[in-house]
Amino acid sequence: MPQSGTRRLLRRSRALVVRGRYWRQRLVFWVGALAIGLVSAGFAKLADEAQRVFAIIGEAQGPLRFTPLLVTPLGFVLCAFVAGRYVQGSQGSGIPQAIAARHLREDEERSRFLSLRIAAGKIVMTVVGLLCGASIGREGPTVQVGASIMLQAARWGGMVQARGLILAGSAAGIAAAFNTPLAGIVFAIEEMSRTYQARANGIVLSAVIIAGLASLAVVGNYTYFGFTSATAELRRDWLLILACGIVGGAAGAFFSSGMIALTRRIRRLKAGTPLGRSLAIALVAGLVVAVLGVASDGMTFGTGYAQARSAIEGTPLPPSFFITKFLASLASSISGIPGGLFAPSLSVGAGLGSTLGQLLGSPIGLAAVLGMAGYFSGVVQAPMTAFVIILEMTGNHDNVTALMAASVLGYGTARLISREPLYHALSRLFIADVLRIRRQQPTAGSAAAPGGA
DSSP: OHHHHHHHHHHHHHHHHHHHHHHHHHHHHHHHHHHHHHHHHHHHHHHHHHHHHHHHHHTOOGGGGGTHHHHHHHHHHHHHHHHHHTOTTOOBOSHHHHHHHHHOOOHHHHTTTOOHHHHHHHHHHHHHHHHTTOSOBSHHHHHHHHHHHHHHHHHHHTOOOHHHHHHHHHHHHHHHHHTOHHHHHHHIIIIIISSOOHHHHHHHHHHHHHHHHHHHHHHOSOOTTOOOOOOOOHHHHHHHHHHHHHHHHHHHHHHHHHHHHHHHHHHHHHSSSHHHHHHHHHHHHHHHHHHHHHHTTTTTSSOOHHHHHHHHTTOOOOHHHHHHHHHHHHHHHHTTOBOBSHHHHHHHHHHHHHHHHHHHTOOHHHHHHHHHHHHHHHHHOOHHHHHHHHHHHHOOGGGHHHHHHHHHHHHHHHHHHOOSOHHHHHHHHHHHHHHHHHHHHHHHHHHHHHHHO
């Protein structure tokens, strides 16, 4: 009897330990998701304030209108220097780094791309980039920030599902950044993982809900680009849907393939003297962005949010906006400074749609929304994410079929031009860096052994 009682007591003790560990992990996970929502909301406010401050410079008249020719290149150099010297792994969008981290097994290797230090640096440098007029967004960086916070929560909570938690943190970041919970879930499935895993998607859903509620508590409920009442009519707008899908997808594919090719070339140029050449490239890219911004009367500086919103609300954009914003976004993306592609790409798409709408005599608001869908789908080659995120950001559910058609056409056209999805192609470059370092470590060890002996 005493022995059986002891065994029962041991079983109960083990059960209590297991339950305690389970609830500790869940608590840490919930706190991590809550932190993502709060940090994302704070990040959004800082980014908006940075754009407001730079707008004062960009909209100046007289000789002061040329101030960005000095401020923007120097700001690019500063961001590239800090990112290259002190916060390596923070350059660019942040989505490729999160994808790369999901494919790595060692925690030390994941820490090259996801950590609280990198998250803090990413936020600061993205805000500085917007403060100097870079054509970047905060949404991609929020993905890396969210994944970093969730991975750190996993370390504190003793959780082992690192890949699923990176996925959850990324989705929560997108959902909190745009106030688009459905898009966060679809983005995680379609773009980050490209697979359906029931267990991982349950974690994603929980993280999106908690982060979204935290963000709503700070900034309230809103649609990112406001509302549009324009509705597609098949007999009238079929040509517009085709044009926005095919032309937008082709333009997005050219942006994506051009960025991949230029990034690979720049990486080869940096070999040997990475920091010096990185600063030179950032300086040239910053000067290009400054010239385009001054030439367009400040329209191409920043995320392009105001321009996209005005087009969605029915105000035509100049036909030149699409080209200049396209070039400014490409220059900012290859410069090596931290900053995302989502908002600038949507702005380029709105400009393209506005131009096509004017040519075809279609409603500008509808054309802008369809142009966003076609172009963005062409850039990221993720049609479901494209139409869901635009649907949630514009608040118009009457154009679901038209948005889906433009997104699918954009995706199909892009696949004919560029077979490599942008974020996954860039993630392979980061993975290659880690593999190269991994191969060099045994060599260094074996080289040191004879000397030690």
